[in-house]
Amino acid sequence: MLGYQNKVLRIDLSKKTAKTEPLRMDWAEKYIGSKGLTIKYLYEELKPGIDPLSEDNKLIFMTGPMTGTTVPCSGKLSVAGKSPATGTICDCSIGGHAALRIKYAGYDAIIIEGALNKPGYLLIEDDNISFEDGSELWGKGCHETEAILIDKYDHDYSVLTIGPAGETLSGMACITSDYYRQAGRGGMGSVMGSKNLKAVVVKGTGKVEIPNIVDAVKRIAEIEREDTLLEDNTFVFDLGTTAFLEACQDGGILPYKNFSDTTDENWTEYNGDVLMEKLAGKRGCGSCGLGCGNFLKIGDAICEGPEYETIAAFGPNAGNRDPEAIVKANQVADDMGLDTISAGDVLNWAMEMTEKGIYDFGIHFGEMDKYIEYLKMMAKGEGIGKELAMGVKKLAEKYGGSDFAMHVKGLEYPQYEPRGSWGMSLAYAVSDRGACHMRAYAPNEEVFAASIPPYTPEGKGELVFNLAQFNAVKFSLCICDFWATLSMDTMAELMTLVTGKEWTADDMAEVGTRVINIARAFNQREGFTAKDDTAPKRIFNDALKNGPAAGQKIPEEAFEDMKQQYYAVMGWNADGTLPDSLIATL
């Protein structure tokens, strides 16, 4: 199939060797690329039970057949390994330009094995691979590290780097590129840190080929005009994800003070309109016409974003309504290499612990100067920050407060209150990497489109399956979530254009189901079953008091009902495991 480079770069950091091998095209036919294909590689190559922070873990950067082409929104890169936060499979998707440069350098994927014996970085210039000394970069933030490396090389290089959080092996350490783009969740930054790998620097000058390219780019340009650059999608250019703030507020799913409630009557003080007044520029990812990145400056505080997740985590959920503090905290977390969702949930939990008198972490809701200092301490593993860097699951096991420790399998909750969108509690519970909003985004149907009633278990198994199957395909093609009008038919047409092999919508759907199954099979092999598909007790026990979803809580029986519906749709056993017949299809 065209679209691929048919080449994998395999790096052994322990031996300092770089070898190339053909891409497993038999696997690519079943899993396409990006998310699906990287999980297949890890499923085949990682031994069960390994320590995610040992040399036995692998870190994979995986592109897809559309990477480097003009297919809209195709600039994302999958970053995957076994997660130190959860012990599950974990694939992240990072924007920017790194995916394109890896592909133009000639590779579908980079598989990184072993560990360096001292800090270093990997330099990839097409066929030339070298292992460079990184001792002077170690300890530096993501932003300074990228600035030094870009200064040394040039702007046509991409830098993927970790900050102090990755070096201290925190489960909430991310990998950063283009300064403000992250492979955010599940601690992929600490997998890189455990390998003493501070950065990957890549430049590519080669080509990507697809069949009948002159006609194909004309058709792709039509698709861009007719399907991508529509008002339903271009709101991400106008407002970015800040638009979700108002939508979630109006829908009763904007969490407040560590998910103790929803709704902040003063939310307009930090909404998208307020933030957009501080816009200093727009920047998107490679191959994307939507350009969601809002480059903001408020006083000394600078960031690209803040994204909805960060606004919610550092805003209402932290009891804060100062937009400058949100941007400043975002800037610090990005520089430290911390996932803003997990770090935010941890601090918000710690503030509730303090205010409830269960344990005094020395921080109260709304104390943003301290919040920002705590973020630095968490990343550097200093003082109380070293404790907080454990994540809410382990913290609650040690200090109490597990009823309101917002996580699934050790991955902290994204900022959508599930009591106002019951399907989201199921989506968080069955997601392949712990609580994640990118696997199945139920609020779209339950709240924004209101196509299915939100406060009932009815139909939620099928809803979450349909959403998860679609996203599993989309992320295996490396296409971004923000192309909201994308359909299975369009994905099939794009695959046909790029690979030269005929794909149908049914073929795509089959891949989606297979990708969900192999991720589940990986986790099953690690011992995960239905008992791990959980929700925090707060969701079951405490009714929301304010907002459109006031009075709502999710009865535990309803939650279990939704899980069983989902397992049934997937053809899984009642204990959440895959029958052997399904494992045989992987």
Add this chain to the structure above:
Amino acid sequence: MGNVKRLRFTKQKCIGCQLCGQVCSATHEGAFVPSKARVFIETYYDKGGDLKYKDSYCNLCGICFKNCPTGAISMDDKILVDHDVCIGCGTCAAKCPRKVVRLREEKSYICDTCNGDPMCVKVCPQGALIFE
């Protein structure tokens, strides 16, 4: 010259997607290979703190045409390079004020505006590149 359509770029509208260079190379080189594209525009964060732009596109100034010692370059409402005549001397590339002449294998490659219907303009999602 006054009525000739030419590429124009508005940096405030550019989001740095680089679709222009991709589609240019697809059209002229038969592959996505932006390093060989005749238009290349990128944006970057200078040390993370300022958004900067690098633009490289032909605006039909004609300096290459006027300086070509062999007459390989013709210019009507577009630039064309006759590769049978071009000796790859590099004068055009050296004189080009926008550094958009690509030299390889002793031949010069210059934007031909896709014969008056530039693909880079067609794919530019935000109207940063226009042809008028």
